[in-house]
Each structure stands twice: as structure tokens, then as C-alpha cells.
Amino acid sequence: MSSSTDYKFEGWAGYDAKSVEGNLKFIEFEPKQFAEDDIDIQIMYCGICASDTSTLSEGWGPVGDMWPQVVGHEIVGKVVKVGKDTKNGIKEGDIVGVGAQCDSCLKCHYCNKDQENYCSGGWVPTYNGKFNRTSKDSKSYGGYANYWRGPSHFAIPLPKELDPAEAAPMLCGGGTVYSPLVQFGAGTEKCKNVGIIGLGGLGHFGVLLGNALGAEVTVISHSSRKQKDAEELGAKHFLVTGDDEAKAFKGHERSLDLIICTSNAPEMNMAAYLSLLKPQGNFIFVGIPETGKLPEITPGQLIFGNLHVGGSLIASPQQLKDMLQLCADKNVKSWIQRWSMDKINEAIPSMIAGNARYRYVLVNEQNGGKL
Ligand SMILES: NC(=O)c1ccc[n+]([C@@H]2O[C@H](COP(=O)([O-])OP(=O)(O)OC[C@H]3O[C@@H](n4cnc5c(N)ncnc54)[C@H](OP(=O)(O)O)[C@@H]3O)[C@@H](O)[C@H]2O)c1
Numbered sequence: 574m575s576s577s578t579d580y581k582f583e584g585w586a587g588y589d590a591k592s593v594e595g596n597l598k599f600i601e602f603e604p605k606q607f608a609e610d611d612i613d614i615q616i617m618y619c620g621i622c623a624s625d626t627s628t629l630s631e632g633w634g635p636v637g638d639m640w641p642q643v644v645g646h647e648i649v650g651k652v653v654k655v656g657k658d659t660k661n662g663i664k665e666g667d668i669v670g671v672g673a674q675c676d677s678c679l680k681c682h683y684c685n686k687d688q689e690n691y692c693s694g695g696w697v698p699t700y701n702g703k704f705n706r707t708s709k710d711s712k713s714y715g716g717y718a719n720y721w722r723g724p725s726h727f728a729i730p731l732p733k734e735l736d737p738a739e740a741a742p743m744l745c746g747g748g749t750v751y752s753p754l755v756q757f758g759a760g761t762e763k764c765k766n767v768g769i770i771g772l773g774g775l776g777h778f779g780v781l782l783g784n785a786l787g788a789e790v791t792v793i794s795h796s797s798r799k800q801k802d803a804e805e806l807g808a809k810h811f812l813v814t815g816d817d818e819a820k821a822f823k824g825h826e827r828s829l830d831l832i833i834c835t836s837n838a839p840e841m842n843m844a845a846y847l848s849l850l851k852p853q854g855n856f857i858f859v860g861i862p863e864t865g866k867l868p869e870i871t872p873g874q875l876i877f878g879n880l881h882v883g884g885s886l887i888a889s890p891q892q893l894k895d896m897l898q899l900c901a902d903k904n905v906k907s908w909i910q911r912w913s914m915d916k917i918n919e920a921i922p923s924m925i926a927g928n929a930r931y932r933y934v935l936v937n938e939q940n941g942g943k944l
């Protein structure tokens with residue numbers, strides 16, 4: 574093991590659901606006890622994902638005994654401490670990324686198949702989780718902070734070609750769309766036409782990564798405001814739903830093999846969306862509306878089109894590695910706006926207001942992050 578810890582773990586914590594309005598407080602917190610397969614990271618960058626804000630606002634439900642919580646799960650930083658059983662060949666000084674998951678049992682069927690995100694023992698989220706394998710029951714703390722500690726299995730070395738700030742949002746936003754894109758064969762003969770609902774953080778990765786995999790991407794957005802951006806990102810088609818999806822999709826029936834829904838809109842006309850799919854098509858939810866309800870679907874809508882509706886949770890460490898390599902090989906660049914982490918209480922309300930084009934990334938300048 575390397576040198577002793579001569580730094581404090583400090584971060585921007587929420588104390589109640591109002592914290593999301595710009596009331597995070599800078600606090601010192603106690604990380605998990607250091608285990609031999611852990612690393613410590615000096616955080617340089619952390620993206621702001623809509624899951625952070627839905628957790629902070631308790632939009633997905635009460636977080637119970639998890640207050641105060643330090644959210645953030647698109648982390649990039651420098652490794653400053655390694656245990657003797659550190660994985661992924663990580664050594665001190667490496668630049669690594671951590672996404673939404675920070676632990677799992679590492680021995681079940683799914684963990685052994687590079688599907689740690691579906692671990693039978695339950696996944697440990699990067700914040701508001703409780704460690705189980707080591708340092709049992711201690712709480713996980715996320716990336717709106719100056720240091721992160723956790724299992725090295727979930728830390729991904731960044732390819733040198735990638736800008737570390739641009740890589741940060743790939744660790745959740747990118748991976749979450751990459752996973753269903755590859756699962757359903759985007760870019761291959763059976764899945765040439767991909768639709769992405771919602772052009773936000775995840776959605777813009779849907780366009781970039783769908784293109785990088787060789788698919789033809791259609792963006793489905795609720796207004797025409799982002800059309801130019803969508804084209805610049807590489808989308809070939811742009812559909813504006815307005816408030817009448819059925820009307821908007823006339824003439825586009827059976828045009829898509831796969832639809833990934835990144836929107837968190839509480840209501841959707843599913844019959845209209847499903848009409849866009851070719852037979853054998855897949856509609857995959859990744860966006861999680863705060864209502865927690867599935868839009869209404871009838872069996873007939875699925876049966877008559879031979880359609881499938883499903884969901885997908887983040888990405889596994891192996892998928893994150895593959896995605897980062899794809900981004901390096903194909904020169905994929907996220908569209909980000911950098912905010913000093915000290916301005917977090919301005920950045921979060923601005924992100925919630927829908928101003929990000931397309932991901933806000935918090936920068937820790939004292940840790941070497943570049944504004
Ligand atoms: N499944 C997973 O593992 C996973 C992982 C990460 C995030 N998520 C979830 O994925 C969703 C998207 O996250 P994100 O960070 O990409 O969010 P985001 O940047 O805020 O983007 C969401 C997009 O959805 C569209 N939208 C349409 N109606 C909306 C409404 N009523 N309210 C908000 N957005 C609406 C907007 O695009 P247009 O303007 O183009 O319509 C918006 O840009 C969130 O629900 C998040 O919690 C899930």
C-alpha cells in the first residue's frame with residue numbers, strides 16, 4: 574500500500590430536498606475504510622446527470638437515512654493512493670473515471686459475465702449506497718467532492734487520447750446509451766436505424782455513439798430548438814413532437830429498429846412512438862420520470878407489430894472501457910460546459926432549467942482540473 578492519507582474528504586452535500594434549489598453545503602465526510610482493492614482519487618471533474626438532481630430533490634422518493642448526501646457519478650480524477658490488490662492495472666498518478674456504480678459482489682453469475690450492473694447481490698451506487706463486500710454498511714459518497722474512495726474494479730483508466738473533462742460525462746451519460754446500443758446491435762444489418770428521444774445529456778451521447786457505431790440516428794425532441802445542434806452532432810433526421818406525437822410521426826411509421834428513450838417526460842403517447850418501430854423493433858427506456866409510471870401500453874400494440882419494450886441500467890465496467898476506446902478511436906467529443914465546482918449552487922438550478930448544451934461538468938481547479 575502507498576503513503577498514508579494526508580488529505581480530507583470534503584464535498585458539496587445536500588441536507589434536504591431543497592438543496593437542489595442551490596443550497597448544497599461544503600462539508601467534510603468520512604469515506605469507507607480503505608480496503609486493499611480500493612483506490613483514492615483526487616477529483617478533477619464531475620458531470621451533472623439528471624439522476625443527481627432527481628435524487629437530491631427526492632423526486633424518485635425519500636432518501637431516508639442517506640442525508641446528508643454527496644451526489645455526482647461522472648467522476649474523473651488522478652489516483653493518489655492504491656491498495657495492494659488494486660485492479661485494472663491502476664497505479665498512482667493515473668487518470669481514471671468512475672461512473673454510477675462503485676461496487677458489486679464480484680462473484681455472482683452476472684458479475685462473472687461482465688454484467689456487474691445487474692449483480693444478483695445488488696449493485697452499490699456511487700452515492701447513497703451502502704458498501705457490502707468491504708467496509709460493510711458504510712455509505713458511498715459521490716463526485717461533487719475533492720476526493721473519492723472506492724473499489725478499483727469500478728475505476729476505468731482513460732485512454733490518453735480523451736480530454737478528461739469531456740470523458741467525465743461518458744462515465745454515466747455515455748455508458749447508459751452505449752449499453753443498449755450495443756446490446757441491440759446498433760450499426761449492424763439488424764439495427765441500422767436508431768431513434769433517440771430527448772436531446773439532453775444522455776440523448777446527445779445517443780447521437781454521437783450511435784453514429785460512431787455506424788447507425789443512422791433520428792432525434793425525437795419536444796421542440797425544434799435543438800435541431801441545428803442535432804444535425805451538428807450527426808443526426809440524419811429530426812422529429813419534433815410538440816404536443817401531438819401521433820401527428821408528428823405521420824409518414825415515419827416503421828422507420829426505426831431501436832428507440833432509446835432518454836426523456837424524463839411524465840407522459841408519452843406510446844402508441845405513436847411504437848408506430849415508429851419496424852417489426853422486431855425494440856423500445857428501451859433509460860430515462861426515469863419522477864412519476865415512476867410506465868406510459869400506457871396495450872398488449873395489442875406490441876403483438877401486432879412484434880415489438881419489445883424494455884429498459885436498461887447504466888453500463889458495466891467492460892462496456893465503459895469499450896465505449897471510451899470507441900470514443901478515442903473515432904474521435905468522439907462530448908459537448909460540455911465547464912463550471913467551477915465552487916459554483917455548484919448556480920450550476921444545478923441552471924441544469925434543471927434545461928440550459929445545458931449538453932452536459933455541465935464541474936471543475937476542481939485546485940486538483941488540476943481546467944476551466
Ligand atoms: N437508466 C439509467 O441507467 C440512467 C442513467 C443515467 C440517467 N438516467 C435518467 O435518464 C434521464 C435523462 O438524463 P439526462 O441527464 O440526459 O437529462 P437531461 O440532460 O435533462 O435531458 C433530458 C431530456 O429529456 C427531454 N424532455 C422532454 N420532456 C421533458 C420533461 N418534461 N422534463 C425533462 N426533460 C424532458 C429534453 O429533451 P428535448 O428538449 O430534446 O425534448 C431533455 O433535454 C433522467 O431521467 C435520468 O435520471 C438513467
Ligand SMILES: [Zn+2]
Nearest residue numbers: 678681684692
Ligand atoms: Zn454479483
Ligand SMILES: [Zn+2]
Nearest residue numbers: 622624745746
Ligand atoms: Zn447518471
